Amino acid sequence: MNRVWPYIGLLLATLATDAMADQRFGLAVDGLACPFCAYGLEKRLGDIPGVTGVAIELEAGRAIVTTADDRPLTEATARAAVRDAGFTLRGFASLP
Amino acid sequence: MRRITLLALSLASLPATAAPITFNTALPVTCGEAILRARFIRHELSAPDREVTVSTLALAGGFGLSGDLALFAALPLLDKRLTAAESAIRRRARGAGDLSLFLRYTALQRDAPGRTLRIAPFAGLIAPTGRDDARDELGRLPRPLQTGSGAWGALAGFVLTRQTLRWQFDGQLGATAYGRDEGYAPGNAFALDLSGQYRIWPRRLSGGVPGFVYAVLESRLEDLRADRIGGAATGSGGSQWFLAPGLQYVSRRWVVEGAVQWPLVQNLPAGALQDDVIARLSLRTNF
Numbered sequence: 001m002n003r004v005w006p007y008i009g010l011l012l013a014t015l016a017t018d019a020m021a022d023q024r025f026g027l028a029v030d031g032l033a034c035p036f037c038a039y040g041l042e043k044r045l046g047d048i049p050g051v052t053g054v055a056i057e058l059e060a061g062r063a064i065v066t067t068a069d070d071r072p073l074t075e076a077t078a079r080a081a082v083r084d085a086g087f088t089l090r091g092f093a094s095l096p
Numbered sequence: 097m098r099r100i101t102l103l104a105l106s107l108a109s110l111p112a113t114a115a116p117i118t119f120n121t122a123l124p125v126t127c128g129e130a131i132l133r134a135r136f137i138r139h140e141l142s143a144p145d146r147e148v149t150v151s152t153l154a155l156a157g158g159f160g161l162s163g164d165l166a167l168f169a170a171l172p173l174l175d176k177r178l179t180a181a182e183s184a185i186r187r188r189a190r191g192a193g194d195l196s197l198f199l200r201y202t203a204l205q206r207d208a209p210g211r212t213l214r215i216a217p218f219a220g221l222i223a224p225t226g227r228d229d230a231r232d233e234l235g236r237l238p239r240p241l242q243t244g245s246g247a248w249g250a251l252a253g254f255v256l257t258r259q260t261l262r263w264q265f266d267g268q269l270g271a272t273a274y275g276r277d278e279g280y281a282p283g284n285a286f287a288l289d290l291s292g293q294y295r296i297w298p299r300r301l302s303g304g305v306p307g308f309v310y311a312v313l314e315s316r317l318e319d320l321r322a323d324r325i326g327g328a329a330t331g332s333g334g335s336q337w338f339l340a341p342g343l344q345y346v347s348r349r350w351v352v353e354g355a356v357q358w359p360l361v362q363n364l365p366a367g368a369l370q371d372d373v374i375a376r377l378s379l380r381t382n383f
Binding site: 031032033035037038039041042047056057058059061083086087088090 | 125162302382
């Protein structure tokens with residue numbers, strides 16, 4: 001039995017880590033068509049509390065936003081940030 | 097020669113992105129984002145009896161007040177040199193020109209994947225911050241050679257932008273009007289600017305945000321009314337049409353661009369200075 005406890009502990013630690021992993025959200029953004037514009041959107045999304053990373057895919061018209069586990073991004077918050085950046089949010093989805 | 101001040105003003109306007117080199121765009125300045133632009137402009141004019149060279153460092157800044165509204169400021173630093181052909185007299189004026197401040201509002205916005213259409217009116221003031229009383233050993237410099245107009249002015253117009261991932265078109269219709277200073281009234285001005293930008297590199301886009309290289313061609317049609325002294329029109333003003341080919345590199349954080357503006361048509365009073373060429377090099381950054 002003493003040999004099992006370390007493995008149980010490792011399993012519990014793994015499950016706990018997964019539960020604390022960052023969350024990712026995909027935003028479809030309309031109106032984005034040049035690199036200099038992309039920085040404004042990146043900056044605005046990055047200013048949202050809890051956001052830990054922003055990656056813009058210009059050709060796809062998409063922004064991948066990563067947030068801390070305890071600060072999920074809502075569609076309303078994303079829409080407001082995209083509008084403040086001067087663009088239009090067309091789609092919002094939580095990514096695996 | 098007031099055309100120089102007007103041209104410096106229009107050239108100091110601040111496009112927000114990969115955009116016209118010589119005038120505004122309707123593309124957004126993100127709320128809370130600031131943009132700075134520095135342009136070096138070399139302007140050469142000549143007439144049978146004189147030559148003028150104007151070197152300008154045009155500084156401009158923009159700040160996003162909201163997703164739709166942006167505030168811009170522009171200040172040219174001018175170095176004007178006049179050489180009289182027969183007498184070899186040289187006169188010179190250096191210093192800051194007139195400060196312009198204007199707001200631009202996105203009145204219409206139609207966004208789609210990878211493209212946008214926008215129309216934005218703009219309006220603002222021109223403050224007579226430049227000197228209009230500079231002197232040299234020959235006395236007070238002529239009004240057109242001064243770095244400032246001496247008069248308050250107003251500017252207004254609207255700009256249209258249609259942008260895709262491959263190309264962009266901008267059009268601007270603008271007007272400038274001045275008050276009077278000590279009996280001197282700069283003439284009003286009207287201008288129609290058009291710009292086309294086409295992405296020549298990369299030929300195909302991949303992931304992320306790559307830098308773009310655009311080939312640019314711009315057109316400017318302007319009509320300047322004559323300056324007035326004591327209510328009487330001076331021998332200034334006229335209409336001109338310019339064409340400007342250029343190149344532009346655009347990345348996430350900065351833009352480097354250059355253009356050369358050639359006068360194709362000049363309908364000016366007899367004896368007036370005619371534009372020879374205007375060369376322009378610009379750097380923009382955002383933060």
